[in-house]
Amino acid sequence: MKPYYADGLVTIFHGDCREVLPRLEAGSVDVCITDPVWPATTVLLAGSDDPAGLFAGAAALLPRLTSRLVVQLGCDSDPRFLLGVPPELPFFRACWLEYARPGFKGRLLYTGDVAYAFGPPPRSRPGAHLIPGRFLGTDAVSQRLLSDHPCVKKLSFCQWLVKWFASGLILDCFAGTGTTLVAAKGRRADRVGENPARRPIRPCTCCCRPSGSRSRSATARWPPAGWSRACWTLPTRRTEPGRGLKTAPS
Helix, strand or coil, rough: CCEECCCCCEEEECHCCCHHHEEEECCCCCCCEEEECCCCCCCCCCCCCCCHHHHHHCCCCCCCCCCCCCEEECCCCHHHHHCCCCCCCCCEEEEEEEEEEEEEECEEEEEEEEEEEEECCCCCCCCCCCCCCCECCCCCCCCEEEEEEEECCCCCHHHHHHHHHHHCEEECCCCCEEEEEEHHHHHHHCCCCCCCCCCCCEEEEEEEEECCCCCHHHCCCCCCCCCCCHHHHCCCCCCCCCCCCCCCCC
């Protein structure tokens, strides 16, 4: 299976994640951190005709790859959407990702997102033994200004999730504009120079494009329009051969 893009830190497969995930090597992923098409979305996205079915189909394939999953949803997303998470990934905790300046949807004060973590907690490390459950995002500039994608995630939210829930290879099977990918690459660059025996954080991505979809998000190029190369290509020093995403033998 040929990647759409690959470097020393990132592997991107552009296709339907339900077709890509079965071809990845079993047990090769540390954690899946993803932001699927939300239930009751009003934006035309690939898979927006059946968000629950799309998510359940992808989630059913994850236990073969990883024991941990983090799903980011809006504060107004129906949590019953998560019934698609397979029983092999038990619930761990919810984390509130709050806006310093909330918005509104009609009468609903939109205060932020909620991340639901499943599976065992990441291994303890100095300064990160207790897993917190709240983060206040104070980003001054919206990532929506950097892309024409209608549902760009807040970068600081993704950076916080990567910091607390990732210690190895990250999978995002609903990549969108790649905000989780950028957060993971930044976290990896920050860790250059640390203990070389410590396994690096390395992102990989499966862009979800349901078969037959014609929506704008399904045909988006990489990098997204408006992104500078410096934004998504960070230092790749001291990468470790063999640590990246591998596909299963044909």
